[in-house]
Amino acid sequence: RRPKNFPPGTPVLPILGNTLHLNLQNPLEDLDKLRKSYGDVYSLFLGHKPNVVINGVKPMKEAMMIKAAEFAGRPQDTFINDVFSVKALIFADYGTSWREHRRFALMTLRNFGLGKKSMEDRIHDEIQHTIKTLDKSIGMTSVGSHILFGTRYEYDDEFITTVIQCVTEITKIANGPWAMLYDTLPFIRNLPLPFSKAFNEGKHYSRCSGLVLRLLNEHKKTRVPGEPRDFLDCYLDEMEKKADDSSFSEDKLIFTGIELMFAGTDTTSNTLLTAFLYLMNHPHIQERCQQEIDRVLEGKDQVCFDDRHQMPYMQAVIHELQRIANTLPLSAFHCTTKDTELMGYSIPRGTMIIQNLSSVLNEEGQWKYPHEFNPENFLNDQGEFVKPDAFMPFSAGPRMCLGEGLARMELFLIMVTLLRKFKFIWPEDAGEPDYTLVFGATMTPKPYPMKVQHRL
Numbered sequence: 001r002r003p004k005n006f007p008p009g010t011p012v013l014p015i016l017g018n019t020l021h022l023n024l025q026n027p028l029e030d031l032d033k034l035r036k037s038y039g040d041v042y043s044l045f046l047g048h049k050p051n052v053v054i055n056g057v058k059p060m061k062e063a064m065m066i067k068a069a070e071f072a073g074r075p076q077d078t079f080i081n082d083v084f085s086v087k088a089l090i091f092a093d094y095g096t097s098w099r100e101h102r103r104f105a106l107m108t109l110r111n112f113g114l115g116k117k118s119m120e121d122r123i124h125d126e127i128q129h130t131i132k133t134l135d136k137s138i139g140m141t142s143v144g145s146h147i148l149f150g151t152r153y154e155y156d157d158e159f160i161t162t163v164i165q166c167v168t169e170i171t172k173i174a175n176g177p178w179a180m181l182y183d184t185l186p187f188i189r190n191l192p193l194p195f196s197k198a199f200n201e202g203k204h205y206s207r208c209s210g211l212v213l214r215l216l217n218e219h220k221k222t223r224v225p226g227e228p229r230d231f232l233d234c235y236l237d238e239m240e241k242k243a244d245d246s247s248f249s250e251d252k253l254i255f256t257g258i259e260l261m262f263a264g265t266d267t268t269s270n271t272l273l274t275a276f277l278y279l280m281n282h283p284h285i286q287e288r289c290q291q292e293i294d295r296v297l298e299g300k301d302q303v304c305f306d307d308r309h310q311m312p313y314m315q316a317v318i319h320e321l322q323r324i325a326n327t328l329p330l331s332a333f334h335c336t337t338k339d340t341e342l343m344g345y346s347i348p349r350g351t352m353i354i355q356n357l358s359s360v361l362n363e364e365g366q367w368k369y370p371h372e373f374n375p376e377n378f379l380n381d382q383g384e385f386v387k388p389d390a391f392m393p394f395s396a397g398p399r400m401c402l403g404e405g406l407a408r409m410e411l412f413l414i415m416v417t418l419l420r421k422f423k424f425i426w427p428e429d430a431g432e433p434d435y436t437l438v439f440g441a442t443m444t445p446k447p448y449p450m451k452v453q454h455r456l
């Protein structure tokens, strides 16, 4: 039964709740249909549990920014909690340990560099490897391991392939209806359904934590306290500074590392995959970016992040690609931390909150062209870059993406450097492009062909 004054929703079936209203492959269209019938804030029963789905900019801001702390919890009884045994950051509930880890991680990522090598330099190092690999044939990677563990891995290294395999499988299933069914129907948990694949991937995942543990032990032997070389060293320094009852521990260190790799890998790489699919098939937009890049970088060896202020068109294209890529369509699930209200409805403490970010990224009335790929969405009449309020791919409020700064820097430096050097062409014999994104915690384009030509 719906609690009193709870957001409205479709009639609820015994045991199954509203699960039959969702397409198991991709529930996004169903969520949009429910919004048309019940409004921006409605309820959805997954099994016997009532959840609230938030759509559109206005209620999203009210919940995430105005009533921030009340909506900043994370549900603790879901599929993802069974996959991750220790919760440090993303999956940790709102409270002291999460706050301390978030503050520490933000500060450490921001300060990186740490004097010797800036974050920009590390990203550029990585791009050089991508270029070499592209020169040979193909390639794409993440800079995560470099910053976190001070080590760069070849693209076919066991550590990187294990992390990527594990992240890809888990994110395909997490946030999807199979994970929702897992959460709501405990008796199906041992059946051989798609979620069991994610648990099998858990084997890779314990291998990941084993590998991080090995790195931790190596770091402990070689570190000089107070002179951190990477994120691991910073965490060890922090552990020494803190009192015994601190939330910092070796367990949490391992899981903070894994969670950051998890959060930073599939997100940025899927955004880039969607980006290049669109750029190849909109050659006039690709060429306009290249003209701007050539003009602004004339005589310069390499691009720096500050150059973005001279590149309004490139900025508009990157933001539009992020809007279209819809990378985390349902964000990470939230949970209310106390009894609260939203748009006049009452929502009890402990209710799971599903943020439908895609409803904001293509909301009519918020965008000039909500349903088409068009950089004009981010340009004003003077051709200047503008960012509408509805641009929320990183969510908003206290749980907002912690890696936003790093992700934005990566996207800009990688795309500008690659577009400056290469022309990306949709092969003549490849037929019509398929822009359909495969649903999961992160949206992924289907595999596609790419032809790469040198420009310079």
Ligand code: HEM
Pocket (backbone or CB within 6 Å): 089, 090, 091, 102, 259, 260, 263, 264, 265, 267, 268, 271, 327, 328, 331, 332, 333, 334, 393, 394, 395, 396, 398, 399, 400, 401, 402, 403, 404, 406, 407
């Ligand atoms: C294009 C790339 C990315 C996108 C679109 C993205 C998007 C998001 C979204 C929507 C959330 C959920 C926010 C919420 O619950 O309200 C999130 C959380 C998070 N992201 Fe990202 N992200 C990206 C890249 C990264 C990177 C590179 C890192 C790593 C450094 C990262 C680290 C995190 C962490 C740690 C959280 C959890 C924050 C918390 O619970 O306090 N993300 N991200």
